[in-house]
Each structure stands twice: as C-alpha cells, then as structure tokens.
Amino acid sequence: MRWSGLPPLNTLLPFEATVRHASMTAAAQELHVTHGAVSRQVQNLERSLGTSLFERQTRALRPTPQARQLAAIVRDALDQIDAAARQISQHTPAGPLTLSCEPTLLMRWLIPRLPDLAVNVPDVTVHLSAGGGPVFFERDNIDLAIRRDDFPFPEEVSRTRLFAERIGPVCRPDLAARLTGAADLTGAALLHTSTRPQAWDDWRRITGMKAEPASQQTLEHFYLTLQAAAAGVGIAIAPYAVVRDDLERGQLVAPFGFVPDGTSYHLLSRQPPEQDGRVRQLTAWLRAKTSQLENESEQV
Amino acid sequence: MRWSGLPPLNTLLPFEATVRHASMTAAAQELHVTHGAVSRQVQNLERSLGTSLFERQTRALRPTPQARQLAAIVRDALDQIDAAARQISQHTPAGPLTLSCEPTLLMRWLIPRLPDLAVNVPDVTVHLSAGGGPVFFERDNIDLAIRRDDFPFPEEVSRTRLFAERIGPVCRPDLAARLTGAADLTGAALLHTSTRPQAWDDWRRITGMKAEPASQQTLEHFYLTLQAAAAGVGIAIAPYAVVRDDLERGQLVAPFGFVPDGTSYHLLSRQPPEQDGRVRQLTAWLRAKTSQLENESEQV
DNA sequence: TCGCATACGTGAATTTTACTCACAGGTCTT
DNA sequence: AAGACCTGTGAGTAAAATTCACGTATGCGA
Numbered sequence: 001m002r003w004s005g006l007p008p009l010n011t012l013l014p015f016e017a018t019v020r021h022a023s024m025t026a027a028a029q030e031l032h033v034t035h036g037a038v039s040r041q042v043q044n045l046e047r048s049l050g051t052s053l054f055e056r057q058t059r060a061l062r063p064t065p066q067a068r069q070l071a072a073i074v075r076d077a078l079d080q081i082d083a084a085a086r087q088i089s090q091h092t093p094a095g096p097l098t099l100s101c102e103p104t105l106l107m108r109w110l111i112p113r114l115p116d117l118a119v120n121v122p123d124v125t126v127h128l129s130a131g132g133g134p135v136f137f138e139r140d141n142i143d144l145a146i147r148r149d150d151f152p153f154p155e156e157v158s159r160t161r162l163f164a165e166r167i168g169p170v171c172r173p174d175l176a177a178r179l180t181g182a183a184d185l186t187g188a189a190l191l192h193t194s195t196r197p198q199a200w201d202d203w204r205r206i207t208g209m210k211a212e213p214a215s216q217q218t219l220e221h222f223y224l225t226l227q228a229a230a231a232g233v234g235i236a237i238a239p240y241a242v243v244r245d246d247l248e249r250g251q252l253v254a255p256f257g258f259v260p261d262g263t264s265y266h267l268l269s270r271q272p273p274e275q276d277g278r279v280r281q282l283t284a285w286l287r288a289k290t291s292q293l294e295n296e297s298e299q300v
Numbered sequence: 301m302r303w304s305g306l307p308p309l310n311t312l313l314p315f316e317a318t319v320r321h322a323s324m325t326a327a328a329q330e331l332h333v334t335h336g337a338v339s340r341q342v343q344n345l346e347r348s349l350g351t352s353l354f355e356r357q358t359r360a361l362r363p364t365p366q367a368r369q370l371a372a373i374v375r376d377a378l379d380q381i382d383a384a385a386r387q388i389s390q391h392t393p394a395g396p397l398t399l400s401c402e403p404t405l406l407m408r409w410l411i412p413r414l415p416d417l418a419v420n421v422p423d424v425t426v427h428l429s430a431g432g433g434p435v436f437f438e439r440d441n442i443d444l445a446i447r448r449d450d451f452p453f454p455e456e457v458s459r460t461r462l463f464a465e466r467i468g469p470v471c472r473p474d475l476a477a478r479l480t481g482a483a484d485l486t487g488a489a490l491l492h493t494s495t496r497p498q499a500w501d502d503w504r505r506i507t508g509m510k511a512e513p514a515s516q517q518t519l520e521h522f523y524l525t526l527q528a529a530a531a532g533v534g535i536a537i538a539p540y541a542v543v544r545d546d547l548e549r550g551q552l553v554a555p556f557g558f559v560p561d562g563t564s565y566h567l568l569s570r571q572p573p574e575q576d577g578r579v580r581q582l583t584a585w586l587r588a589k590t591s592q593l594e595n596e597s598e599q600v
Numbered sequence: 601t602c603g604c605a606t607a608c609g610t611g612a613a614t615t616t617t618a619c620t621c622a623c624a625g626g627t628c629t630t
Numbered sequence: 631a632a633g634a635c636c637t638g639t640g641a642g643t644a645a646a647a648t649t650c651a652c653g654t655a656t657g658c659g660a
Binding site: 333334336337340341357358359 | 617618620621625626
C-alpha cells in the first residue's frame with residue numbers, strides 16, 4: 001500500500017537519461033541499448049503515470065516541466081542509493097583487480113587514462129598486466145582482460161563488447177602532405193609490425209587501395225612502429241585506439257582515415273560476470289571511455 | 301559511469317520489505333510473491349554489493365547494520381519518487397473510478413472500510429456500484445469489479461486474485477452454546493439465501509457434517525440472512541469476509557469455523573490493467589485489505 | 601523539390617529475468 | 631519425536647526486456 005504510486009523502477013534509468021539528453025537515441029547510446037528499448041521503457045513509465053512526459057516533435061523530444069522535475073528527483077534518489085551501495089561495497093574486503101590488456105593498447109590508450117580512472121572510480125585499485133592471446137584467469141590471477149576477438153573466447157567467460165577495431169595508415173604530418181589526395185601509397189616506406197604482419201594486407205583488401213612500397217621495415221611492436229612513424233621513418237598502419245591521442249596532439253596524421261576490419265575488442269571476465277561491485281564500476285568506466293572511441297568514428 | 305555502483309533496482313523493494321519485517325516470508329506476503337522470489341532478489345542484491353546483508357540464523361533473519369542503513373536510504377529514495385509520481389499522476393484529469401462489487405460484500409465489508417480508503421488513497425475518488433455476475437465494463441461505465449470466480453471471466457479482462465472464499469455457519473452467541481462440540485447441526489433452524497441456495501450443501505459436502513434441520517427458511521440476500529441470524533432466528537451459512545466484523549464485535553459466532561469452497565474473489569479491470577496510477581493505488585489498497593482477510597484464516 | 605540523414609514508434613522474434621513449485625535441511629516448540 | 635516454521639535451491643514456466651527490421655515524419659543540403 002505504501003508506494004502504491006511507484007512506477008516500475010526499471011523505467012527510471014532510461015527515463016532519466018532521456019530527459020537529460022532530450023533524446024532517446026542519445027540515452028540509448030549511454031545505456032548501451034537500442035533506442036527501441038528506451039522508447040518502450042519511457043512508454044511504460046508514461047502509461048504508469050497516466051501522463052505524457054515528452055512533447056514529441058518529430059525532430060526533437062521535449063521533456064515537459066513535470067518530466068524535468070521527476071527526472072531531477074529520480075537523479076537525486078538514485079544518487080543516494082548509489083552512494084549507500086558504494087559505501088557498502090567498498091567497506092568489504094575488496095582487493096585490487098587485475099586487468100590484462102594487449103601491450104600497445106595498454107601503453108598508448110589505457111595508461112594515459114589512468115588519472116581519469118583514479119578520479120572516477122576511486123574505490124577500485126587496478127593492477128595492470130600486459131598480455132595478448134588466450135587468457136588464463138586462474139593461473140595468472142587475472143580478473144578482467146581486454147582482448148580483440150581474433151581468436152575464439154572460451155564459452156564460460158563473460159564478455160562485454162567494447163569497441164570495433166578500425167585501422168588506418170598514419171604518419172608524420174609533413175610526410176602526409178605528399179600523400180593526401182593521392183589514390184594510393186605507391187612509393188612510400190611502409191612500416192610493419194611483427195605481432196600483426198597482415199595489417200597492411202587487411203587494409204588494402206578492405207579499402208581496395210594500392211600500396212607498392214618503395215621500402216618496407218618490420219618492427220617488433222606497434223609502439224615501436226608508431227615511434228618510427230612519428231620520427232618520420234615511414235607510414236605505419238595502426239588501430240585507431242592506440243593513435244587517437246597522437247592524432248589529437250598532431251604528432252601523427254591519418255590521411256586516409258580508418259576502416260573497420262571486422263573485429264572488435266571485448267572485456268572478458270571470469271565466471272561471476274559483473275555481480276561484483278568493483279567489476280561493475282570498472283566495466284562501466286571502460287564502456288564509457290571506449291564508447292567515446294566509437295563515437296569519434298565520424299571524424300575520420 | 302554515473303551510478304556505476306547502483307544495484308539492480310528491482311531488488312530494492314524485496315530487500316526493503318525483508319529488512320522491515322526481518323523475514324523473507326513476511327516480505328513475500330506483503331509483496332504478494334512467494335518467499336523464493338524474495339530470497340533470490342535478496343541474493344541478487346547481496347551478490348551485487350559483494351556483501352552479505354543478513355545474518356542467517358535458521359530461525360530468524362537478522363539484517364546487518366549496513367542493511368538497515370541501506371534500507372532506510374532506499375525507503376527515503378522511494379518515498380521521494382513515489383511522491384513525485386503521485387503528484388504527476390494526480391495532476392492529470394483523473395475522474396472518479398467506478399468499482400462494482402457483490403451487494404453483500406459491498407455492504408458488510410467494503411463500505412465499513414471506506415474511511416480507511418479515504419485516508420490511505422486520498423487521490424482517488426471511488427464510485428461504488430452493487431452488482432453480481434457478468435461485468436459490462438463499457439455499458440455500465442465500470443472501471444473495476446470484484447467478483448467470485450463461480451462463472452467464467454472473459455479472456456480480455458485483467459484479473460488479480462484477492463482472497464479465497466471461505467464459508468461457515470454463523471449464529472447468535474447464545475444459540476452457539478447448544479451447538480459447540482456437537483458433531484452435527486441436526487435439529488437446528490437453517491437460514492438459506494436465495495442468491496446462493498447451494499451454500500449449505502457445499503458446506504456439508506466439504507466438511508462431511510450432517511445437518512438435518514428442524515426448520516428451514518430462505519431469504520433474499522445474505523445481508524437479510526445475517527440480520528436474521530443476529531436476531532437469533534437460526535443459523536446462517538456465510539462467507540467469512542462478510543461476517544468478520546460481526547465476529548469481531550461478538551454479534552455473531554462461527555462455532556465450526558470456515559472452510560474454503562474452492563472459489564476465490566478476483567479484481568477485474570478493463571484492458572489497460574494497472575498501468576493507470578489510480579487503478580494501481582486502489583488495487584494495492586484492496587490487495588492489502590483482502591490479504592489481511594486471508595491471513596486471518598488461522599483464527600477460525 | 602528531391603533525395604538523404606535523423607529520430608521515434610512498433611510488430612514479431614528472441615533472449616533474459618523473475619517467479620513458482622516442490623522439496624531439502626535446520627531449529628524451535630510441544 | 632513429530633510437527634511447525636523459515637530459508638535455500640533445482641527445474642520448469644511465465645513474464646519482461648531487448649533486439650531487429652521496418653515504417654513514418656521532418657529538416658537539411660543540393
């Protein structure tokens with residue numbers, strides 16, 4: 001009888017996000033669901049309250065004043081619960097989590113973001129471990145692993161898709177001047193990476209571009225290759241994620257943009273998926289940061 | 301990322317109720333689910349927080365201090381949301397709801413509880429309508445109806461079970477003195493009701509008790525029959541619900557208790573089930589009041 | 601004014617989650 | 631020692647949430 005006016009609680013998150021963004025599509029992106037799911041939950045809430053909460057103008061969605069007010073209250077209420085839940089979670093033993101990640105992604109994407117992690121997920125201390133290929137959770141005492149799905153994952157691990165791999169040639173800005181507008185890379189010096197020797201071939205196959213190199217060189221790791229590219233030695237082929245900071249700083253440019261190669265990065269975890277508060281928080285942070293990577297796909 | 305510590309919201313209600321009652325079984329009763337459902341939701345929450353929230357002593361469940369604190373916060377948060385939701389619901393048109401109910405139940409059970417309804421569900425104004433048998437929602441402009449399932453309900457109406465019918469003989473206390481302890485009702489004056497002529501037969505069949513009446517009399521309605529019983533005319537056979545107030549006041553007694561006759565009372569509503577805030581509130585109140593009826597089954 | 605991109609709604613199918621049922625194990629009561 | 635009570639749990643079922651694919655309406659650029 002108490003709380004007989006309470007709407008279905010599961011509708012609250014989609015609703016709040018929709019009000020905040022004034023858009024179901026944006027809310028859906030934030031919550032990592034389709035806009036259809038959000039649409040239906042918002043409808044549920046509206047039916048439950050017996051009122052329309054948004055002005056539907058085909059282009060834009062306008063939350064009514066009531067909706068804004070309700071959203072504010074919901075935000076507040078969830079904040080309280082969240083805070084209480086965090087406190088309880090963190091008061092429990094809570095050792096550090098060990099996260100395994102492919103070396104280059106670790107060095108050039110994850111490590112630069114650790115300060116942000118420390119700010120946004122202060123409750124969790126993370127140990128990092130560079131590694132690729134199959135994950136041995138038990139043997140290596142690993143809790144979470146980021147891996148590209150270029151090999152089969154064991155059935156029993158829980159997986160969360162993070163972002164699509166997109167690869168493209170990168171080089172020093174002054175070298176790019178000679179290339180931009182050109183239909184192919186013929187005559188350039190191509191830098192290969194021995195841990196992913198087929199990267200250039202993949203790219204040529206996907207884009208149909210030619211690349212008859214004047215010279216070629218193979219280096220051990222992506223980060224060495226990128227170092228060489230930044231030094232002006234030649235043109236490297238690299239995943240977007242590992243070079244996006246360099247692109248932003250202008251140390252590298254990607255004259256031909258990036259193309260998906262069909263693979264994706266996933267977050268793997270052992271049996272109990274994200275029923276652990278720390279794992280949940282870390283997962284949420286990773287999903288937020290990596291979805292940013294995906295949204296930047298436009299700016300290629 | 302915000303709210304990454306948030307546990308599954310659906311676990312909160314069962315959890316809060318469990319803390320409040322220090323019992324899953326009691327919480328389950330309150331929420332009208334089985335104890336198994338509550339047990340699982342509480343486990344979900346505990347897994348999500350990574351902590352145990354109750355001390356399990358086989359006999360009793362003891363919420364930890366953390367659990368109490370969390371429950372208090374949840375209570376508070378849900379209060380806020382509930383209040384906001386009510387306000388929005390009630391700000392919308394919200395005409396009165398019409399509730400149809402079988403005449404005797406209406407007069408002897410529902411009407412005496414209207415003051416309680418007014419206090420606990422102030423937002424909703426209810427129109428009452430006495431009626432039995434098939435419900436014509438559209439034609440008679442009825443929103444909700446309470447009916448016994450002694451006839452088939454149409455497929456498309458939404459139904460909520462309220463309580464089991466239990467019937468038993470009742471009479472004036474001084475008359476009961478002669479009966480109590482006796483194996484049968486032979487020689488008594490039996491009062492029948494023409495709207496349910498088979499009630500005495502049902503009771504005899506279920507209990508196996510004999511009743512060779514010295515005299516018999518048939519009255520039009522249960523409330524007339526009960527009037528007669530209270531006047532000492534004879535023994536009536538009545539549903540528990542309609543006489544429980546009389547029993548409490550001592551105006552009638554039920555020397556043989558009450559037995560389920562296999563039927564139940566249900567709340568019927570037209571298409572949109574309880575997606576309307578007013579309907580939801582009224583339903584919640586009815587369920588609370590009627591579940592009380594069922595819990596009293598012990599005291600027969 | 602014609603695509604074209606964007607954003608929401610929706611029927612059908614699917615996956616996930618919640619719930620019930622029936623039983624097990626443990627303790628307190630009588 | 632038997633019965634009442636409470637919680638946990640495996641298996642099966644019911645319900646809810648989500649996706650997918652498609653439909654519609656509109657603003658925007660050519």
